[in-house]
Amino acid sequence: MPAAPVIIEAAINGATPKTRNPAVPRSPAEVAAEGLRGLAAGAAIVHNHNDEPVVGGRSGVHDPAPYIEAWRAILAERPDALLYPTMASGGPHTTISERYAHIPALAEAGVLRVGLVDPGSVNVGGADHDGLPAAIDATYVNTFADARHMFETCAALDLGPSISCFEPGFVRVVLRYWRAGRLPAGSLVKFYFGGEYVNFGLPPTAPSLDAYLAMIEGTGLTWSVAVLGGDVVGCGLARLALERGGHVRVGLEDYAGPRTPTNVDLIGELVALCGSVGRPVATCGEAAAILGLPRSPGVR
Numbered sequence: 179m180p181a182a183p184v185i186i187e188a189a190i191n192g193a194t195p196k197t198r199n200p201a202v203p204r205s206p207a208e209v210a211a212e213g214l215r216g217l218a219a220g221a222a223i224v225h226n227h228n229d230e231p232v233v234g235g236r237s238g239v240h241d242p243a244p245y246i247e248a249w250r251a252i253l254a255e256r257p258d259a260l261l262y263p264t265m266a267s268g269g270p271h272t273t274i275s276e277r278y279a280h281i282p283a284l285a286e287a288g289v290l291r292v293g294l295v296d297p298g299s300v301n302v303g304g305a306d307h308d309g310l311p312a313a314i315d316a317t318y319v320n321t322f323a324d325a326r327h328m329f330e331t332c333a334a335l336d337l338g339p340s341i342s343c344f345e346p347g348f349v350r351v352v353l354r355y356w357r358a359g360r361l362p363a364g365s366l367v368k369f370y371f372g373g374e375y376v377n378f379g380l381p382p383t384a385p386s387l388d389a390y391l392a393m394i395e396g397t398g399l400t401w402s403v404a405v406l407g408g409d410v411v412g413c414g415l416a417r418l419a420l421e422r423g424g425h426v427r428v429g430l431e432d433y434a435g436p437r438t439p440t441n442v443d444l445i446g447e448l449v450a451l452c453g454s455v456g457r458p459v460a461t462c463g464e465a466a467a468i469l470g471l472p473r474s475p476g477v478r
Contacts, residue, residue: 182468185366185465185468187223189428191431217252222462223292227263232264233302235267239266239277242287249261258475260292261292263280285473295341297342303376338365339366340368343369371410382415391422408435411444421455
């Protein structure tokens with residue numbers, strides 16, 4: 179039996195500023211060009227942020243217009259591309275309807291097949307000069323009610339949700355929806371491990387991965403790994419995931435370390451690793467089929 183193809187997701191910017199890495203794309207034109215380079219290098223899914231903050235903004239609004247501008251340029255050349263955005267944190271200043279409103283708008287514009295669900299809350303931030311967790315108020319907030327809105331919106335719009343699991347409790351929420359038969363078609367469960375530069379998540383080790391896989395054993399859920407604040411290939415987690423049949427996310431949103439790589443560099447390192455493990459890299463069409471995405475390209 180041939181080896182299963184690997185879905186590579188490229189998280190091309192996140193909140194990474196150009197002062198940290200000049201190669202990070204920020205403007206819609208840069209996002210479009212970088213997205214196309216990432217797809218050509220082997221990514222099947224491209225994830226990007228705009229410049230609205232995820233945590234700490236005055237409102238929860240994320241304007242769909244910069245996404246549409248960048249993604250229409252990508253889709254003009256790669257109509258098979260799988261693209262999805264981010265969203266703002268919850269809190270007393272906003273509602274889930276407000277901060278998730280760009281998802282229906284992007285679906286209506288015909289540029290979105292992959293949704294997103296962040297089924298929990300997590301403190302974010304690095305360390306201070308003393309090596310302690312920085313004394314900042316930065317919590318990415320998503321309640322159970324918020325998660326229900328996300329899951330139900332993805333199901334209603336035929337979007338396959340990219341489900342970010344920062345901690346094991348997030349996976350337990352996913353399993354509740356799976357057991358109830360309410361997990362939307364096309365779901366990708368992503369295990370986010372914490373690198374040395376962050377203060378959340380399980381460490382990127384074999385026992386940690388085994389713990390997550392034990393949680394979803396018997397479900398048949400499609401899963402992927404990422405290391406936030408680290409190097410998913412360099413630390414060895416990507417190889418472990420590939421050997422166990424999983425998929426991998428890379429990119430300048432996640433990467434932290436002594437180098438200043440480009441997104442294409444990081445994708446290329448992962449593609450080479452896939453080859454050494456003996457697994458081919460999935461095309462966008464193959465990724466859509468593996469996930470079982472219910473929404474066709476360009477459908478309004």
